[in-house]
Amino acid sequence: MRALVPGRATGEVIVLEESLSFWGGYDPVSGFIIDGAHPQHGESLAGKIVVMPHGRGSSSASSVLAEALRLGTGPAGLVLDEPDQILVIGSLVARLLYGVVCPIYVGQVKEMSGETIELGEK
Amino acid sequence: MTAGMRLDEADRATLAGEAGDARRIAMELLVAVGETIGAPSLLDISSAHIDGCLYHGLAGLDFARKLAAAGGSVSVPTTLNVSSLDLLHPDLVRADPEDAERSRAQMQAYESMGCRPTWTCAPYQLPDRPRLGEQIAWGESNAIVFANSVLGARTNRYGDFLDICCALTGRAPAAGLHTDEGRRATVLVDVTVPDAWRDEELFYVGLGYVLGAIAGTAVAVIVGLDQRADEDRLRALGATAASSGAVGLFHVAGVTPEAPTAEQALGGEPPEKVVRVGAHEVETALARLGSSSESLGAVSVGTPHASLGEVESLAEMCAGRKTRVPFFVNTSRDVLDRAETSGAAGKVRGFGATFVTDTCTYITPIIGEVGGSVMTNSGKWAYYAPGNLGFEVVMGSLADCVESAVRGVAVFTGPFA
Numbered sequence: 001m002r003a004l005v006p007g008r009a010t011g012e013v014i015v016l017e018e019s020l021s022f023w024g025g026y027d028p029v030s031g032f033i034i035d036g037a038h039p040q041h042g043e044s045l046a047g048k049i050v051v052m053p054h055g056r057g058s059s060s061a062s063s064v065l066a067e068a069l070r071l072g073t074g075p076a077g078l079v080l081d082e083p084d085q086i087l088v089i090g091s092l093v094a095r096l097l098y099g100v101v102c103p104i105y106v107g108q109v110k111e112m113s114g115e116t117i118e119l120g121e122k
Numbered sequence: 123m124t125a126g127m128r129l130d131e132a133d134r135a136t137l138a139g140e141a142g143d144a145r146r147i148a149m150e151l152l153v154a155v156g157e158t159i160g161a162p163s164l165l166d167i168s169s170a171h172i173d174g175c176l177y178h179g180l181a182g183l184d185f186a187r188k189l190a191a192a193g194g195s196v197s198v199p200t201t202l203n204v205s206s207l208d209l210l211h212p213d214l215v216r217a218d219p220e221d222a223e224r225s226r227a228q229m230q231a232y233e234s235m236g237c238r239p240t241w242t243c244a245p246y247q248l249p250d251r252p253r254l255g256e257q258i259a260w261g262e263s264n265a266i267v268f269a270n271s272v273l274g275a276r277t278n279r280y281g282d283f284l285d286i287c288c289a290l291t292g293r294a295p296a297a298g299l300h301t302d303e304g305r306r307a308t309v310l311v312d313v314t315v316p317d318a319w320r321d322e323e324l325f326y327v328g329l330g331y332v333l334g335a336i337a338g339t340a341v342a343v344i345v346g347l348d349q350r351a352d353e354d355r356l357r358a359l360g361a362t363a364a365s366s367g368a369v370g371l372f373h374v375a376g377v378t379p380e381a382p383t384a385e386q387a388l389g390g391e392p393p394e395k396v397v398r399v400g401a402h403e404v405e406t407a408l409a410r411l412g413s414s415s416e417s418l419g420a421v422s423v424g425t426p427h428a429s430l431g432e433v434e435s436l437a438e439m440c441a442g443r444k445t446r447v448p449f450f451v452n453t454s455r456d457v458l459d460r461a462e463t464s465g466a467a468g469k470v471r472g473f474g475a476t477f478v479t480d481t482c483t484y485i486t487p488i489i490g491e492v493g494g495s496v497m498t499n500s501g502k503w504a505y506y507a508p509g510n511l512g513f514e515v516v517m518g519s520l521a522d523c524v525e526s527a528v529r530g531v532a533v534f535t536g537p538f539a
Contacts, residue, residue: 004158024506034509062281067179086281093283
């Protein structure tokens with residue numbers, strides 16, 4: 001897997017069946033998916049390794065990701081099928097402002113849904 | 123950290139802090155992002171549009187304050203997106219006082235860095251919009267897709283934070299939609315629908331929803347449209363596609379500037395994917411966007427911000443009539459100013475409608491308790507309002523919105539019901 005934002009994280013894998021726009025789709029206060037059209041509406045991503053195809057929708061997703069990381073409701077790490085600069089900058093700013101590391105990798109871990117995995121090099 | 127990217131002397135000086143702390147931070151972030159997306163270098167941009175001025179929580183305010191406190195000032199002309207306050211009509215917004223205070227502080231931080239207080243999600247409606255081939259760094263998904271597709275300017279999908287980094291440095295990673303290769307269509311969308319649909323604004327909304335689902339982040343060329351796909355209709359198409367997918371650019375053969383033909387948009391290569399879209403797909407998309415059958419509680423139009431043409435159409439449709447439900451028209455202060463001069467704004471107010479500027483009814487609490495669903499002509503509003511605000515949505519054309527408001531129940535004048 002290629003690191004977009006390097007770092008280590010451990011968490012339960014949740015594979016999103018569809019891409020999620022953090023803005024309008026995720027509530028950073030409660031930590032739940034609020035996009036009513038999303039198949040995993042109502043699930044939490046807090047502390048999980050989130051696997052999704054790519055980012056989606058509004059370019060405000062970076063703010064919402066950074067805010068979720070500030071509040072502790074963000075994912076522990078992200079694994080994407082393809083690079084997404086909107087999510088990468090959200091993670092980098094959370095690290096810059098609050099020292100919270102949310103590594104982002106490009107790769108495949110789809111078979112691991114529900115398992116706890118460790119992301120990043122030891 | 124710059125192993126993968128070739129930086130010029132000025133970039134390296136900025137990175138070393140010679141242009142001040144704010145530009146150093148901005149350059150560090152730009153380089154990190156440029157490397158993740160495989161950009162070989164940075165390129166000059168001629169304008170920026172900042173989405174990050176909208177308050178989503180302390181993280182956005184903390185970042186703006188950090189850059190402003192570090193002496194940040196933009197190095198290219200920079201416009202500002204909507205905020206969560208309506209400065210011209212402050213009583214409209216029912217925001218929590220603490221959030222309102224923080225929103226204002228975030229707006230001020232961006233203004234203090236030299237950004238223009240335009241407060242609109244439709245900067246392409248302002249004078250001096252970017253031209254074909256111009257390199258820019260824009261945030262706000264509907265503005266990005268419009269600038270790329272309709273104007274032929276070149277921007278990647280810049281998010282909050284990255285937009286101000288580009289504005290501060292005047293640079294952007296030379297990758298993706300900034301490059302010829304990144305702008306080449308790889309998906310062909312072949313549209314076959316009843317000819318009269320091409321005169322219906324809702325057709326473009328439905329097609330946009332389908333396009334977003336088909337294309338994801340890929341660039342598509344649409345065949346089967348004609349000159350009736352005017353700017354406002356392409357805008358509706360793009361705004362919806364950028365909501366249901368991550369579409370930053372689409373071409374329309376024979377209509378948009380980089381697609382005289384589908385073959386040219388495809389760069390002479392065969393498409394990787396061909397998708398046929400017919401009446402059924404468009405109708406299904408519209409039904410998914412607006413499924414409510416509740417009674418009508420309110421109407422909201424102008425997402426993205428209504429153009430002067432749309433405000434004038436609305437003024438004609440509502441002449442001598444009265445709305446029975448709260449009716450909101452979102453637009454920019456610049457367009458509202460021009461609509462005041464033309465007289466259209468007065469007619470819209472005479473109908474009983476309320477103008478909302480600087481912000482939008484789906485990002486901030488303006489529409490209060492409503493006794494029923496909210497009708498909109500906007501695919502983007504329909505996509506986000508249920509999650510953001512909990513409203514049931516019903517999709518209608520601008521004409522449907524006016525008819526429904528007058529009668530107090532949802533009515534449909536066109537082929538989509």
